[in-house]
Each structure stands twice: as structure tokens, then as C-alpha cells.
Amino acid sequence: MTLGARGNWDFVLPFRGMKLLALVTIATAVALSTMVFQTLTANRILTPSIMGFDALYLMLQTGLVFFLGGFGFATLDPTLKFILETALMLTAALLLFGAVLRNAADLSRMVLTGLILGVLFRSLTALINRLIDPSEFSVVQQASFARFNAVNADLTWIATGITLAVFLWLMRQHRALDVISLGREAAINLGVDHDRATKRLLVAVALLVSVSTALVGPIVFFGLLVSALTHRLIGTWRHAALLPASALTAATVLVASQTLFERALRLQTSVSVVIEALGGLVFLFLILHRRPR
Known part of the structure; x- marks a missing residue:
């Protein structure tokens, strides 16, 4: 908030405070969604992006540029665009869960379906990119990476409210998450309605x-990086500790990365590219050093 600050404090503090709020909100949303998704799938190398959310977002951005043009896309109302993207991705997720996840035993089929849909969305995006005007392709490229420097203040408040509400609800479900992590049969034997709880948690x-993708763009490996760090630092399976710890870890990593990006690297690269690279390395490490059960 104060590092290297110069000029009018009435401008500096609100400006940096809003950026800090956006970073914490994004980090919390990504961390919580990853931790819960890994608990439901009983797999620590899977993230929600495996369901094709990032590919759907990129296809939507490319489609908007194709139909509206670069100028029309740039002048599109940010609030309307945020609501449209959030509603579309949420609807797609609910349709996928409703059509595929007839019961919790279909989790593997749901993941495979998400992989296939992700490939389909990426193929359609590549097709539209070939049809788009070359002069407007740079607009699509800019929208393809997560943006942490230019976050709309009004949208940040909306995203913060939604994320906070979901976080509080998940904290009330921490005991159910602990039981679900034991497996479907064990959870049912311990009195948890596993199928119903799983569907609510997936929603x-x-x-x-x-919300996080519509606010800043796709972040594929950030959740995996945060999950690996949290499990290594906390060393517990209790979600009452894992959920807030993951949010705190994610916020620390993202804010520190943004600070280094602005102060040390002088905006010479992209934070999202660095984070994705580190997350990809963690993904490879987890796969290559996975212990047999």
C-alpha cells in the first residue's frame, strides 16, 4: 500500500486499496475452488480449469470480438460483460453437472467430459481466430491472459461480495468436506448425504x-500451485484450517508477485505468465513424484 508511494495520498491509498482488494478476492476464489474440487475428486493434481472454464472464456472473448469488432468489444459495458460471462460459465457448469453427474460415482466421467469440452472450445476458438480480422487479433490476444492491473472497481465489489458469501458458506460445510475426503462409502456410512452435498459444493x-475468470481472465495453474503450497505448509486434512490457509497463501503469493512485477521488474513481463509457469512446474513435479498408494 505504501511501497514507493509518491504524490497525493488521497489518490494513492484508494487506488492501491482497490487493487489489493481485487487481488485478494481473485486469490481467495481460485484457492477455495481448487481445494474443494480436489477434495471432491480425491485428486490433488486436478483443478476446476480441467472442466474447460478457461477454454469457454477464451471462446466467448473471441466470439465477441468476431461479432462486435475490436471497437465494439472495447466499448462494451464492463458490468454487462461481467454478468454475461459469469452467467454463461455458471450455466455451462450446471448443465454439465446435471447431465453428467447423476450420482457422485460419475465424478470421473464428469472430469473426462470436461476435458473433451475444453478441447472442443479450444478448437472452436482456433477456428474463429482464423476467420477474424488480423487487425483485431491483438484484442483477442490481450483478452487471453489474466489482467491484474486494470480491474474495474464496481466489478471488484460484486466479485468480493460473492466470494465472501461462498467462503462463509464453505466454512459452515467444513465438517462435511472432512467426511467427504474419506470417500463416498465412508461418508455415507457416517451419515452424510454424499450425492446432494457433492452437487451443492460443485455449484x-x-x-x-x-466470478474469478470473468473478473480478470483465465488462471490455469495458479490454484494447483496454491494447493501444493498449502498442503505442504499446513500438513492437515481438516478443512477448517485448509480453506482459510489456502486463501491466505494464495493472497500472499499473488500480492507478492504483483509487487515484484511492478517494483522490481518494472512491468517488463506479465504476472500471469510467471505464475502459470511456476504452476506448470509444480504440476509436473506432482505427477513425476507421486507416491503409489
Whole structure:
């Protein structure tokens, strides 16, 4: 908030405060959605982006540029665009869960379906990119990466409210998450309505991913990086500790990365590219050093 600050404090503090709020909101949404999704799938190398949310977002951005043009896309009302993107991704997630997830035993089929849909969305995006005007392709490229420097203040408040509400609800479900992490049969034997709880938690995951992606763009490996760090630092399976710890870890990593990006690297690269690279390395490490059960 005060590092290297110069000029009018009445401008500096509100400006940096809003950016800090946006970073914390995005980090919390990504961390919570990843932790809950990994609990439901019983797999620590999966993230919600495996369901094709990022590919759907990119296809939507490319389609808007194709139909509206670069100028029309730039002048589109940010609030309307945010609501449209969030609603579309949430609807797609609910349709996927409703059509595929007839019961919790279909989780593997749901993940495979998400992978296939992600490939489909990326193929359609590549097709539209070939049809789009070359002069407007740079607009699509800019929208393809997460943007942390120019976040709309009004949208940040909306996203913060949604994320906070979901976080409080998930904290009330921490005991159910602890039991679900033991497996479907064990959860049912311990009195948890596993199928119903799983569907409700997946809706919460879809909402968090939709909000964070619509606010700044796709972040594929950030959740995986945060999850690995949280499990290594906390060393517990209790979600009462894992959920807030993951949010705090994600916020620390994202704010520190943004600070280094602005102060040390002088805006010479992209924070999202660095984070995705680190997350990709963590993903490879987890796969190559996975212990057999």
C-alpha cells in the first residue's frame, strides 16, 4: 500500500486499496475452488480449469470480438460483460453437472467430459481466430491472459461480495468436506448425504471459478500451485484450517508477485505468465513424484 508511494495520498491509498482488494478476492476464489474440487475428486493434481472454464472464456472473448469488432468489444459495458460471462460459465457448469453427474460415482466421467469440452472450445476458438480480422487479433490476444492491473472497481465489489458469501458458506460445510475426503462409502456410512452435498459444493466451485475468470481472465495453474503450497505448509486434512490457509497463501503469493512485477521488474513481463509457469512446474513435479498408494 505504501511501497514507493509518491504524490497525493488521497489518490494513492484508494487506488492501491482497490487493487489489493481485487487481488485478494481473485486469490481467495481460485484457492477455495481448487481445494474443494480436489477434495471432491480425491485428486490433488486436478483443478476446476480441467472442466474447460478457461477454454469457454477464451471462446466467448473471441466470439465477441468476431461479432462486435475490436471497437465494439472495447466499448462494451464492463458490468454487462461481467454478468454475461459469469452467467454463461455458471450455466455451462450446471448443465454439465446435471447431465453428467447423476450420482457422485460419475465424478470421473464428469472430469473426462470436461476435458473433451475444453478441447472442443479450444478448437472452436482456433477456428474463429482464423476467420477474424488480423487487425483485431491483438484484442483477442490481450483478452487471453489474466489482467491484474486494470480491474474495474464496481466489478471488484460484486466479485468480493460473492466470494465472501461462498467462503462463509464453505466454512459452515467444513465438517462435511472432512467426511467427504474419506470417500463416498465412508461418508455415507457416517451419515452424510454424499450425492446432494457433492452437487451443492460443485455449484459453489463453479460460481467461484466463473466470478474469478470473468473478473480478470483465465488462471490455469495458479490454484494447483496454491494447493501444493498449502498442503505442504499446513500438513492437515481438516478443512477448517485448509480453506482459510489456502486463501491466505494464495493472497500472499499473488500480492507478492504483483509487487515484484511492478517494483522490481518494472512491468517488463506479465504476472500471469510467471505464475502459470511456476504452476506448470509444480504440476509436473506432482505427477513425476507421486507416491503409489
